[in-house]
Structures are given as C-alpha cells and as structure tokens.
Amino acid sequence: MPHRDTVSWNAIVSAYVNSGHLGTTWKIVSAMRRSALAFDSHTLGSILKGVAQAGELSLGEQVHSIMLKMGLSENMFSGSALLDMYAKCGRVDDAYIIFQTMPERNYVSWNTLVAGYSRVGDRDMAFRVLRCMELEGVEIDDGTMSPLLTLLDDAEFCWLTMQLHCKIVKHGLELFNTVCNASIIAYSDCCSLQDAERVFDGAVACRDVVTWNSILSAYLMHEKEDLAFKVFIDMQNFGFEPDTYTYTGSVSACSVQECKSNGKCLHGLVIKSGLEDSVPISNALIAMYIRFNDKGMEDALRIFFSMNLKDCCTWNCILAGYVQVGLSEDALRLFLHMRSLVVEIDHYTFSAVIRSCSDLATLQLGQQVHVLALKVGFDNNNYVGSSLIFMYSKCGIIKDARKSFEATSKDYAIVWNSIIFGYAQHGQGNIALDLFHLMNKRKVKPDHITFVAVLTACSHNGLVEEGCKFIESMESDFGIPRRHEHYACAIDLYGRAGHLEKAKALVETMPFEPDAMVLKTLLGACRFCGDIELASQIAKTLLELEPEDHCTYVILSEMYGRFKMWDEKATVTRMMRERRVKKVPGWSWIEVKNKVHAFNAEDHSHPQCDEIYTQLQQLNQGIKLFGNFVNQMLLLQCLDNLDGYDDKMFL
Secondary structure (H helix, E strand, C coil): CCCCCCHHHHHHHHHHHCCCHHHHHHHHEEEHHHHCCCCCCHHHHHHHHHHHHCCCCCHHHHHHHHHHHHCCCCHHHHHHHHHHHHHHCCHHHHHHHHHHHHHCHHHHHHHHHHHHHHHHHHHHHHHHHHHHHHHHHHHCCHHHHHHHCCCCCHHHHHHHCCCCCCCHHHHCCCCCCCHHHHHHHHHHHHHCHHHHHHHHHHHHHHHHHHHHHHHCCCCCCCCCHHHHHHHHHHHHCCCCCCCHHHHHHHHHCCHHHHHHHHHHHHHHHHCCCCCCCCCHHHHHHHHHHHHCCCCHHHHHHHHHHCCCCHHHHHHHHHHHHHHHCCCHHHHHHHHHHHHEEECCCCCHHHHHHHHHHHHHHHHHHHHHHHHHHHCCCCCCHHHHHHHHHHHHCCCCCHHHHHHHHHHHHCCCHHHHHHHHHHHHHHCHHHHHHHHHHHHHHHHCCCCHHHHHHHHHHHCCCCCCCHHHHHHHHHHHCCCCCCCCCHHHHHCCCHHHHHHHHHHHHHHHHHHHCCHHHHHHHHHHHHHHHHCHHHHHHHHHHHHHHCCHHHHHHHHHHHHHCCCCHHHHHHHHHHHHHHHHHCCCCCEEEEECCEEEEEEECCCCCCCCHHHHHHHHHHHHHHHHHHHCCCHHHHHHHHHHHHHCCHHHHCC
C-alpha cells in the first residue's frame, strides 16, 4: 500500500492479535509509532486484547503508560480493554481502580469486573458487583451470569445457585449456551444432580458439545458411570460429534471394573477415529487400564511407550500406576528416568514418589526426596505434605510426621486425614480424635476419607462408643453418606471389641450389597471372636466373589486348624491347589547405606544369605542361653522365698 492510515495499521494489528502472534504485533506497533501515526483507542484496545490473552502484564503496563500520556485512559473502548487486561492478568485490584476512574461504563465494563473477581475466586466481591449493577440499572446478560455460576462449587451454595438460576430465568437467559452449561456444572458441584439434569433436559434447543460434556462430567462427579457412558452414546444419536473432552470423560466413565468391556470398545473407537495421538485421551486410557487390575498395567505401559508426545500428566499416570499395583521399585526407577530426561516434575510426581518410599519403608531415600521437594518449593503443597506425613508415619517416626503436618497448609482435609491416620496406626487414638475436633474447630470440611481415619483410630484403640457416635453423625451432621469402607471400619470396630452380633447386624442393615472388603472384614471379626460357623458362610460368598484371592483361603484354613477340623482344612488346601491359588509370602525390607534389601521367610536369594543365617543362628543361641539364665534366676529367687515359710503352710 503506497499510503497507510490509522485504520490500515489497526486492521493489521488486530489480525495478528487474533492469530495469537503478540511478538509480531508489538513489532508492528513499534513500526506504526515510527511512521508518526498516532494511536487511537482501537489500536490500544487491540494491543491490550493480545496482552490479556498472553498474560504479559509488563507489556500491558507499558501500554497503560502510553494511554495516560495520550489521554486515552478515560475512553470507554480502550478503558474497558485495559480493565480486561488487568483482570485476566490476575491484578483484579488494579482492574477495580481502572473501573472506578472510568467516567462512563457500559455492561461490558461491569461484566469484565465480575469475570475478574470470579477468576480469582473472590465470591463476595463478584456478587457485590452484581448488586451494584442491578442498583444502577445496568443490563445483565449471559456474560454476567456465567462467571458467577463458576463460583458456586460446593453444597453450601445450593440455595444461592437456585436464587441465581431464578434470576437467569427472570432475565430470559436460560437458553444461552454459556449460561446453560455453567448452570449444569454449578448444580452438579452443589451436589444437586437432579437439578443439573433438569437444566440439561430443558435445554434441547440450545445444546452444543459443551452442554453434553457438562452433563457427562456431572454424572462422573456423582459416580454415575453408566449414565455418563449413555450420554456419550446419546449425543452421537442426536448428531453431535464427540471432542477430546468427550472422549476423556467417557474413558474415565469406563474406569470401573464392571465397564471393562466398554473401555476396550472405546479404545478401539479412539483408534478408528484417529485420535490415539491425542495426549489427553491417551492419558485417560492409561488411567483407565491402571484402574482395572494388575494385568491392565501392561496395556497402560503399551500405550505409554507408543506415545510420541508425553506431558507431565502422562508420566504421573504411569508413576501412580506403579504405586497402585505395588511396583514401588519400578516407580522409583521411572522417577530417576524422568529426572535424566529433564521432564517437568510437579507436586503429583513428588506425592507418588514419596508414596513409593512409604511402601518400601525406605526412610533415607524418602528423606532425600523430601529435601528435593524443599529445594523446588513443593514441600508446602497439600498433596506432597500429605505423602510426607504418611511416609514418616509408616516408617515409625510420628514426630517427623507431625513436623511435616505443622509445616503444611491446613486448609484442606487431605493433610488432616494423613496425620489422623498416622496417629491411629500408632495406637494413639485419643490424639487422632483431638485432631479431628481441631479440624472441625478450624472449619476444615471433612470428607469420607476423614471418617475412615477417625473410625480406624476408634477401632485400634477400642473406642467403641465414640466410633458408634461418628457412624451415626456422618450423614446427619456432616452430609457425608456412608460407603462400603465406613461399614468395614465399623465392623472391624465391633469385631475387635468382641461384639460379633452387632457387626453381623450392621452388615444386614446396609443399604447396598456388601462388597468383598466388607465381607473380608467380617471374616476377620469371626476369626477374632472364634465363630467358625459364620466364618464358613462368609468365606463361601467370598470365594465366589474373589476366587483368586489367597486371603480367604488362608484365614479359613487357619480357623479350621484351630478347631481341629482337619477334613475341612484339607478341603480348603485341595481347593487352593485345584484353583492354583498360592499364599503370597510376606516381605520385609531393611535399608542399609542407601540400599534396600528385601527378604521373605526361608529366603536364600540374597547374596549374603550364608552370613545372615549364621548370624541368626548365633542370635537364636544367645536368646536361648539368656532365656535359660533368666529361668534359673527366677527359680533360685522362688527357692529363696520359700525358705522363709513354714513347711506346714503347704500341707
């Protein structure tokens, strides 16, 4: 162009901003200044839009200074863009100052401020701005309501969500895509799945892919995997093409063992659709296979090694999978490999690695990982702090577990759960319960795992009455419905206290069928109380549910042996042989000079086993000699005492 005016420059600036090329945009703006053409509000508005998208606050501040020099800061168009830039860069207080200095405001300015406060989670200020909008008669639209709905993410805001929904209907905004989708998520987060379904069912005319993804996500959040998978089928029947979010959600819906066949079919569909190179979908498939069983780990690793691109989540999925299936040594090797490849390591990585150290009871290695977490600044993270508490507790150092607890932010239940578990497993139930009461005092909301920890503390310390109170108050006082694991803890509580009838009655009153975990706990209670008849009935059901699990066979065989029921014991042994079930041996670990040595009973695989057995033999001989010496001393002491008595006293 032989001649360019401000409109020409603005057009090319806007084009590069919309394409996401902020660096080139800045060069064009510099060239525009050299051409002696003055910026106008549209030029600065476009630049600020690009700055906001990129989050480049320093560039935005430079543009702000230019606006002040040129006297354009009070222009509605450029002022709204400046407000949006500060809000999207997380400087909502500066955005509020800009908003206050604007001589004229429109609904865009107000909505930008609402979105800014919503983005940083300031619920009070966001709703305060809404009230001010209504008082000043500013038009409320979908851009006002959608950000506000994202702030309503807990059951305590259910009533507020309903009020906001009423306002949405009053202003005729319920059929806007963004409002409809945000309403579904808000109701789901507020534990009102039925209301989320009502919004979805009433939005037939305005559904898009995001709407379907929202209801799918809601079903997953409420553990309705079968309905989530049905949504995946229905949306295609209605002519909607699934996107990456749909596939990742649908794969997550197939992560339970009952949906294993659906998961494999979905994997085939992913390959058929040419989406196997999508990192989020591959990550979801890895997580799905890991949740199936030990054999699923092979499929997960196959996907992992076939991926050309891997992100931090990919590595963390495999790392967590190794920990989940008990391959902690492989998890540590993978972590070392990640370090050598300079892969991004986040708090999830550290959490999984520290859990591996916990499982292997490798205190020294765990301490080294702790130091590394300190070095990179993740030691105060809730997940890392929780894992550190768990590791130190499992390694028997409850003092260091408490130090990690005190050093971590105590705003979330995950940290409290770990320390309560730690004290419960160390037999210090009263301290565990004191921590639970302190948690409530600090208004940290407990979750279902918190009550598993508390009931474990009651069970291990014989606090039957306190445990019963917690079971009764879970749903009424805290809004947490009882799950299988809570019933298992309660059964263990009764069993350890010798109240087998109460444990049996509790199982019979469960609102759902007892799973293998509950039945195993009841079987353990039968062993503790010596009820062989009930144990036989439970074992029969368990052997149908989990015929490959060795625990049931071992407990039943031990009980038959105790009651000298040799024929029944032989039957169990023969059943194990026919089904090729073997008792998994217990392992012990010891860490010496940063090296872990593993042993099981009568193990001869260790390179120093001859020296070890020689030392053990010497220790056994020493124990016998010491025992004989103690017995002789006790006998002599008794004889000395008898010399002082009259023989007639024993006639």
